[in-house]
């Protein structure tokens with residue numbers, strides 16, 4: 001799709017993992033490479049949209065024409081996203097966000113002792129849920145779901161509880177789906193209950209499929 005069919009629309013895309021510090025030298029994170037979100041940002045910009053990409057730590061180059069904001073933790077990402085609440089027409093939340101962070105970040109490097117180490121975690125804000133609460137009329141909110149069990153039921157529940165327009169559910173149990181790969185296998189479920197399954201395809205092609213669905217929800221067809 002080489003036409004500028006998304007011209008005039010403002011997109012916020014989140015991508016990559018978030019990282020939560022344990023002490024000055026250690027953190028916990030997840031396997032997200034950022035490929036899915038960067039593919040969406042790249043395709044949206046190519047199709048004429050204004051795109052802000054809010055990215056956790058990745059090794060990927062910024063796609064042409066995209067404004068990138070780098071963040072580290074879930075709290076950083078929350079703030080960067082909320083700063084665009086008024087600006088954005090569309091939010092696509094492809095980042096893999098840490099639900100928990102260590103309750104306290106040790107000031108100094110934690111020294112090893114003889115026994116086990118226990119770290120206590122506290123809940124991070126749910127960015128997607130907050131966006132759903134504050135969504136204004138006409139704004140489009142797209143979430144992702146990554147699950148190793150109960151994918152469809154969990155994804156359906158998220159559409160409702162987080163007030164999404166649709167969700168892209170990737171089945172982490174399948175080869176070529178989810179984290180790190182250049183491909184994905186997903187089911188999209190929208191707020192009307194429509195469910196579409198997509199077999200193995202490049203993340204860049206899936207990006208266009210997601211953008212086409214947004215376009216049709218906006219009545220731009």
Ligand code: PMT
Nearest residue numbers: 032033034035036093096097126127128144145146179180
């Ligand atoms: O980056 P890649 O290597 O290409 O991998 C792509 C991907 C697997 C990371 C991507 O396709 C994906 O599924 N991203 C969402 C992963 C995730 O965090 O899923 P979840 O089921 O835990 O969260 C559901 C949704 O809530 C997501 O849209 C997430 O961005 C959002 N969320 C979650 C927790 C939180 N505290 N705040 C959030 O906004």
